[in-house]
Amino acid sequence: MTTKTPPIVSGGYPVVGHALEMMKDRESLFKRGFREHGDLFSIKLGPRYAVVITGADYNKQFYMQTDKELNMQDGYQFLKASFGEVLFTASKELYTNQRPLLQEIFRRERMAGYIQAMNIEVQNWLDSLGESGEVDISAAMLKLTQFVAGRAFIGPHFEQELGEVFWQQYDAISNALDPVLPPNLPLPKFRRRDRARIKIREVFSQLVQKRRENPSEYEDLITILLNYPMKDGEFLSDEMIMNLFMGLLFAGHETTAGQAAWTITLLLQHPEYLKLVQQEINEKLPFGSEIDGRKIAEFNHIAWAIDETTRLRPSADVQLRTVEEPIRLGEYEIPVGWQLIANAANSHTLPEVFTDPAVYDPLRFSPERKEGKNPFAIVGFGGGMHKCTGMNFAKNEMTVITSLLFQQFDLELLSEDIRVIQGNGANHPSPVWVRYTKKDSKS
Numbered sequence: 001m002t003t004k005t006p007p008i009v010s011g012g013y014p015v016v017g018h019a020l021e022m023m024k025d026r027e028s029l030f031k032r033g034f035r036e037h038g039d040l041f042s043i044k045l046g047p048r049y050a051v052v053i054t055g056a057d058y059n060k061q062f063y064m065q066t067d068k069e070l071n072m073q074d075g076y077q078f079l080k081a082s083f084g085e086v087l088f089t090a091s092k093e094l095y096t097n098q099r100p101l102l103q104e105i106f107r108r109e110r111m112a113g114y115i116q117a118m119n120i121e122v123q124n125w126l127d128s129l130g131e132s133g134e135v136d137i138s139a140a141m142l143k144l145t146q147f148v149a150g151r152a153f154i155g156p157h158f159e160q161e162l163g164e165v166f167w168q169q170y171d172a173i174s175n176a177l178d179p180v181l182p183p184n185l186p187l188p189k190f191r192r193r194d195r196a197r198i199k200i201r202e203v204f205s206q207l208v209q210k211r212r213e214n215p216s217e218y219e220d221l222i223t224i225l226l227n228y229p230m231k232d233g234e235f236l237s238d239e240m241i242m243n244l245f246m247g248l249l250f251a252g253h254e255t256t257a258g259q260a261a262w263t264i265t266l267l268l269q270h271p272e273y274l275k276l277v278q279q280e281i282n283e284k285l286p287f288g289s290e291i292d293g294r295k296i297a298e299f300n301h302i303a304w305a306i307d308e309t310t311r312l313r314p315s316a317d318v319q320l321r322t323v324e325e326p327i328r329l330g331e332y333e334i335p336v337g338w339q340l341i342a343n344a345a346n347s348h349t350l351p352e353v354f355t356d357p358a359v360y361d362p363l364r365f366s367p368e369r370k371e372g373k374n375p376f377a378i379v380g381f382g383g384g385m386h387k388c389t390g391m392n393f394a395k396n397e398m399t400v401i402t403s404l405l406f407q408q409f410d411l412e413l414l415s416e417d418i419r420v421i422q423g424n425g426a427n428h429p430s431p432v433w434v435r436y437t438k439k440d441s442k443s
């Protein structure tokens, strides 16, 4: 067996290696690696090495070997101080134990209720815009997706129940995410995070208490978590209920906000395709009509636009694993302790998979063309056992936002040079200012 070491990308500094570039502009780093070495190369992140992979075959190995030769929670340890031991930060055993609860939360039958919550919150947002004005879509999506999550998971009284305090504390926790520094350093942002967790715990224990005392009055995420046991028959503690809710918010909030904002932005940047979307909306969702699961399923052009956004502007562009047992990738054997990085940017722009990969062309997903149909070609929602449980939730939410927005408003894009802002949780666009005018409901 060969023990060839994967080739290393050019650049990098003594001691830190490529860590600074990884934090500042990982897309350029990965593109350079791909140009220099193709679909497998390594980078140095401080004392550790990481292998960056591209393409469906390697991606498949990445996802199918997770929880076997590859360990998932190690790479996401920096999330643990913020969200506790849940979902992707939990050990394999704990994750397996919690998994039935995830399946229960996202059971197909619950989706109609979630879509109704999306409908109400998106319409509230649109109503708040008035007849005309200017709005930053990037910022608006961050707020809107919080409200959708609040209504979908906590119920119609989420605003009073969670209160503004909750979202402020949630922001303090999100802002403290740091994949590089040890999470217990005595830094102000980590202190704020710890204080925020204490305040959120207070809010949460009241929510849980009310549902314990009056179980028949509620039907929401907390009641699911109170009433359904884990795999081993045990029920979650109050602390774990809070962690799971926070973990779901983290997994679903900035990711969806970023991709929803990019979906709208890319449509506005491509008026020819927007015309097709607008036609679809005019036919299937005339002014005044509401959206539901059945209508969502009829929207082809919006669905392809969302898929093209996932391809070109993935919120979760980097996914991490740690090698737990030596793993063979092509002609290389990757040693224990190395990291593996599945990067969407390179996989999603392979010319042998996607025609003119840099071009925005949602019709590539139409039945006539069906590009990227290998389940590991597009990895914006992950793959295998840990594939995003909230994917349908997110896609439905993006559809509700896009369809109601273009049903009721004409938009003009004002911002130029909109860039990807690299976040610790997820990527999102820089400010996207648009001028909007309410459509005439009779036209």
Ligand code: HEM
Pocket: 087, 088, 102, 248, 249, 251, 252, 253, 255, 256, 259, 314, 315, 316, 319, 320, 379, 380, 381, 382, 383, 385, 386, 387, 388, 389, 390, 391, 393, 394
């Ligand atoms: C556009 C929006 C979203 C994107 C791009 C996204 C992306 C991802 C990705 C890439 C993973 C896999 C991570 C890995 O394998 O390392 C993942 C997992 C997950 N996502 Fe999402 N996500 C989105 C929305 C949501 C929403 C709305 C929720 C819930 C409300 C959610 C809940 C989860 C959960 C629970 C997991 C862990 C699944 C597991 O480990 O079994 N996501 N997501």
